[in-house]
Amino acid sequence: AQTVTQSQPEMSVQEAETVTLSCTYDTSENNYYLFWYKQPPSRQMILVIRQEAYKQQNATENRFSVNFQKAAKSFSLKISDSQLGDTAMYFCAFMTENTGNQFYFGTGTSLTVIP
Amino acid sequence: DVKVTQSSRYLVKRTGEKVFLECVQDMDHENMFWYRQDPGLGLRLIYFSYDVKMKEKGDIPEGYSVSREKKERFSLILESASTNQTSMYLCASSSPGTSGSYEQYFGPGTRLTVT
Numbered sequence: 001a002q003t004v005t006q007s008q009p010e011m012s013v014q015e016a017e018t019v020t021l022s023c024t025y026d027t028s029e030n031n032y033y034l035f036w037y038k039q040p041p042s043r044q045m046i047l048v049i050r051q052e053a054y055k056q057q058n059a060t061e062n063r064f065s066v067n068f069q070k071a072a073k074s075f076s077l078k079i080s081d082s083q084l085g086d087t088a089m090y091f092c093a094f095m096t097e098n099t100g101n102q103f104y105f106g107t108g109t110s111l112t113v114i115p
Numbered sequence: 116d117v118k119v120t121q122s123s124r125y126l127v128k129r130t131g132e133k134v135f136l137e138c139v140q141d142m143d144h145e146n147m148f149w150y151r152q153d154p155g156l157g158l159r160l161i162y163f164s165y166d167v168k169m170k171e172k173g174d175i176p177e178g179y180s181v182s183r184e185k186k187e188r189f190s191l192i193l194e195s196a197s198t199n200q201t202s203m204y205l206c207a208s209s210s211p212g213t214s215g216s217y218e219q220y221f222g223p224g225t226r227l228t229v230t
Binding site: 006009033035037043044045046047050091095101102103105106107108 | 146148150155156157158159160163173205209211217218219221222223224
């Protein structure tokens with residue numbers, strides 16, 4: 001079974017500072033995909049960043065980057081220069097083709113950016 | 116841009132009623148998914164579909180059924196609504212495509228209250 005764990009239910013960060021959200025997962029698969037999704041208050045869930053397990057290089061998207069540690073089964077999200085618009089629920093997700101493109105989500109981390 | 120729409124943002128139903136939640140996507144995606152989102156539990160998969168008239172049970176299918184008569188439309192049915200089905204329901208679609216991104220695109224959600 002695939003499981004995804006986000007151990008930080010709530011976090012806060014000062015505007016312009018850096019914050020790291022943690023995610024660990026458990027799988028016996030070797031080829032899989034990892035995602036971070038963002039759900040702003042009362043708004044649609046959108047993809048922030050994705051990582052293919054076969055790629056050693058950590059993915060980056062502007063102020064968002066990941067620290068992917070395959071051996072440790074860890075996939076943390078770093079947000080640099082935090083902005084008020086980053087306030088949202090963040091979900092880590094895991095997918096493998098062997099389970100039919102099904103996503104497994106963590107329980108989420110509620111991030112508040114403080115002005 | 117991919118667009119996933121859901122028939123209602125807010126819905127209030129009575130216990131025992133039959134409830135239909137509709138989801139439509141406009142990008143010819145093969146895969147469609149229904150999740151429920153509850154605080155502290157993250158997103159849990161109810162049902163998903165690979166193709167027209169195909170359906171697969173997710174993690175929590177009890178009390179729900181689905182219908183996919185056309186590729187763009189995926190309906191979630193609560194046969195006899197109960198108060199423990201009060202939740203936020205999210206629809207998503209995806210297609211591996213040539214890029215193999217597997218990203219899921221989400222609708223805005225339907226907040227269902229069963230009284």
